[in-house]
Amino acid sequence: MSTEQIEKFQEVVDIPAGVKVTLKKNMMHFEGPLGKTHKNFRNIPVNIEIKEGKVILKSQGYRKRDYSILHTARSVIRNLCEGLVVGYTIKMKIAFAHFPITVKVQDRTVLIENFQGERSSRITKIIGNTKVVPKGEDVILTGEVWNHITQTAANIELRSKVKDKDHRVFLDGVYVYEKKKGIEK
Known part of the structure; x- marks a missing residue:
């Protein structure tokens, strides 16, 4: 598998200003101007890292199913961050x-x-x-x-x-x- 195809199974989500995201094991905690919330990623097979105001998601496999799960996780994180800013x-x-x-x-x-x-x-x-x-x-x-x-x-x-x-x-x-x-x- 080429490096171009492997990069396809990695997503980066920017954390908006005013939102604080922390990760403890599989639990992500979000804190923003409108409140706090959390999301459990235990049952979602994605590797998560938080670096320099960005959430980096990596798929655990290289199939179409893994690609769709990766994008679902990205959308969940993006919606939670956006909701804490604008609602x-x-x-x-x-x-x-x-x-x-x-x-x-x-x-x-x-x-x-x-x-x-x-x-x-x-x-x-x-x-x-x-x-x-x-x-x-x-x-x-x-x-x-x-x-x-x-x-x-x-x-x-x-x-x-x-x-x-x-x-x-x-x-x-x-x-x-x-x-x-x-x-x-």
């Missing part, structure tokens, strides 16, 4: 035809009340350090870890899913309509 926002819209749905936040859970006239509320968890704010017919999710925000949004969508009815007719639910960088107030 992320997801906006969701509450849609209903007859029974008005209300969304409330209680401790670390989201309550979806009066969904299709149901007496009990549907409950879903908030993942990580995500902030959920219901504003009228919108639900705004903000935070610094992209995976936590998107998983919380997916949980809310799944809990407000219509079952045993034609989903083309019964469009009630809470749906994502905007994703963007930056934390909206």
Whole structure:
């Protein structure tokens, strides 16, 4: 295998100004202006080094699968660093035809009340350090870890899913309509 092909299985991620990254065994700790977070790379087969404000990732093999895992690790690190600097926002819209749905936040859970006239509320968890704010017919999710925000949004969508009815007719639910960088107030 030529050196050009071996270099293909190595990635360098620049750490933005204001973000501090430390590595202890397989656990990476990130600290930035918006907060702290960590990521465990134990199950991701990539060699990680931190040198001079850069994270150097090296693949453990030279197959296509190893190449894709390397790029996944790069994207995870880049998203965590970017989120600690600017943050992320997801906006969701509450849609209903007859029974008005209300969304409330209680401790670390989201309550979806009066969904299709149901007496009990549907409950879903908030993942990580995500902030959920219901504003009228919108639900705004903000935070610094992209995976936590998107998983919380997916949980809310799944809990407000219509079952045993034609989903083309019964469009009630809470749906994502905007994703963007930056934390909206």
